[in-house]
Amino acid sequence: MEIAGTNALVTGASRGIGVAIARALTREGAIVAVNYYQSEEKALSLELGPMGIRVNAVAPGLTITDATSFMPEELKKAAAEHAPPRRNAVPEDLAEAARGVLEAGFVTGVTAPVNGGAQVN
Numbered sequence: 158m159e160i161a162g163t164n165a166l167v168t169g170a171s172r173g174i175g176v177a178i179a180r181a182l183t184r185e186g187a188i189v190a191v192n193y194y195q196s197e198e199k200a201l202s203l204e205l206g207p208m209g210i211r212v213n214a215v216a217p218g219l220t221i222t223d224a225t226s227f228m229p230e231e232l233k234k235a236a237a238e239h240a241p242p243r244r245n246a247v248p249e250d251l252a253e254a255a256r257g258v259l260e261a262g263f264v265t266g267v268t269a270p271v272n273g274g275a276q277v278n
Contacts, residue, residue: 162232165259168214169231173222177248178215178255187259202266211265215260218272220246240273 165187179189189220203210219225219236237245254271258264270276 158245158262160259162258163259164188164190164210165255166190166212167255172219173224174220174248174251177254181249181252181256182259185256197269198268199266200261203219211262213266214268214271215251215255215258216268216272217251218275219269220251222246222248236275240275242273244273246271246273 165179165182167175167189169183183189198212198214218240219233221233225233233245234271236241247278251271256268258267258269
C-alpha cells in the first residue's frame with residue numbers, strides 16, 4: 158500500500174512513541190494529524206467508516222523512551238522478561254506497528270496490542 162497521501166491520526170504525539178510514529182508516517186508522505194488524548198477508535202470507526210475513513214489505535218507495552226528514564230533498570234528488565242522476545246519495545250517498534258495497521262485496508266475500529274506478546278500465557 159502506498160502511504161503517501163493517506164491520512165493518519167496519531168494520539169499521544171507530543172513525545173516518545175507518538176512522535177516517532179508521526180515522524181515515520183510523515184517521512185513516507187502521509188497526512189498526519191496528532192492528538193495527545195486517548196482516542197475512541199470504535200465509536201469513531203462507526204461514525205467515520207461510511208465516509209471511507211478507518212480509525213485504529215496502537216496500544217504499547219513498556220516502551221523505552223525519555224519518559225521511562227526514571228525507572229530502575231531492574232524494573233525494566235523484569236518487564237522485558239514477561240515478553241517472549243525478552244526485551245522492551247522502542248519507539249520504532251510502535252511506528253512499524255502503526256504503519257502495518259495503516260496498510261491493512263479492511264481493518265478499522267481496533268486497538269492493536271504492541272507489547273511483544275507480554276499477555277500470552
